[in-house]
Amino acid sequence: xxDTQSRALTVTPGGDGVRLxxxxxxxxxxxxxxxxxxxxxxxxxxIQRDMARRRRRKSVLLFARLSVFxxxxxxxxxxxxxxxxxxxxxxxxxxxxxQAESPSASGMGGLFSSTxxxxxxxxxxxxxxxxxxxxxxxxxxxxxxxxxxxxDEIDVIQRLPxxxxxxxxxxxxxxxxxxxxxxxxxxxxxxxxxxxxQKAVEYSNALIGYAEEQVDQMTQRLREDxxxxxxxxxxxxxxxYQEANIRLVELQERFK
Numbered sequence: 685x686x687d688t689q690s691r692a693l694t695v696t697p698g699g700d701g702v703r704l705x706x707x708x709x710x711x712x713x714x715x716x717x718x719x720x721x722x723x724x725x726x727x728x729x730x731i732q733r734d735m736a737r738r739r740r741r742k743s744v745l746l747f748a749r750l751s752v753f754x755x756x757x758x759x760x761x762x763x764x765x766x767x768x769x770x771x772x773x774x775x776x777x778x779x780x781x782x783q784a785e786s787p788s789a790s791g792m793g794g795l796f797s798s799t800x801x802x803x804x805x806x807x808x809x810x811x812x813x814x815x816x817x818x819x820x821x822x823x824x825x826x827x828x829x830x831x832x833x834x835x836d837e838i839d840v841i842q843r844l845p846x847x848x849x850x851x852x853x854x855x856x857x858x859x860x861x862x863x864x865x866x867x868x869x870x871x872x873x874x875x876x877x878x879x880x881x882q883k884a885v886e887y888s889n890a891l892i893g894y895a896e897e898q899v900d901q902m903t904q905r906l907r908e909d910x911x912x913x914x915x916x917x918x919x920x921x922x923x924x925y926q927e928a929n930i931r932l933v934e935l936q937e938r939f940k
Contacts, residue, residue: 770838772860775884777874779892781806781899804865806902807872810895811865814874817850819894820857827883827890829857838879861891 781803813819823829830853833844844856860877874891878884 764841768839768841770842770879772842772877772879773881773884774875774877775881775888777876777888777892778871779874779895780871781810781895803870804867806899807865807870809902810898811863811872813898814863814891814895815858815861817854817857819891820854822894823857823887823890824853827886829853829887832878832880832883833860835879842879861887 820829830844830848833842833856834846834848835843838844844853862875864873865871866873872895874888876884876888876891878887
């Protein structure tokens with residue numbers, strides 16, 4: 685036990701006698717509590733090393749995912765736009781559709797004739813027409829829309845295949861021609877994009893011409909409807925006038 689003392693006899697060579705036994709300190713063995721604490725510390729260190737290893741593994745995996753899904757696409761996109769992509773040019777246009785009637789018209793129509801509310805319906809109709817496939821077909825026939833975007837001067841990603849379908853051409857048309865209507869100001873805003881700035885202006889002018897034709901057609905139909913109603917009223921009034929004259933002659937003959 686820890687209280688037991690050991691005694692030993694030590695003989696010195698060449699000495700005259702035997703030395704007295706000396707007292708030796710007992711060996712200090714670790715207690716049960718100390719051993720348990722050391723084991724607990726070792727277990728904690730093992731858990732910490734395992735957590736640090738997992739943390740390093742997660743960091744490596746996170747960096748790998750970041751590189752594959754963020755850094756690599758960003759690098760490829762920057763490489764494409766700075767070295768391969770064909771520059772595109774946009775022509776922006778704004779125009780207003782106005783009524784042909786005089787603002788001094790009587791009634792409630794004259795009150796709103798000079799406001800955007802009076803031309804909102806015509807502006808929305810023109811916007812829908814310019815975004816339609818009919819306008820795209822006219823632009824293709826008049827200004828070579830398909831031929832321009834199928835040119836070899838445009839990079840492969842933005843280039844339109846020569847044998848592209850009508851739906852693919854129309855999809856590209858809606859992408860490069862953006863039209864919006866501002867109801868507060870009554871302004872139709874249009875942006876046309878092309879690989880050549882002169883071509884963008886040419887497309888923009890052609891679409892404005894289509895819009896003018898569409899407005900003229902709507903106005904012409906309105907005039908025809910109004911004139912048809914006026915002719916019918918005139919014919920009816922003329923018929924009543926002739927009947928009244930015949931009646932007058934009959935009365936004059938009857939009463940001398």
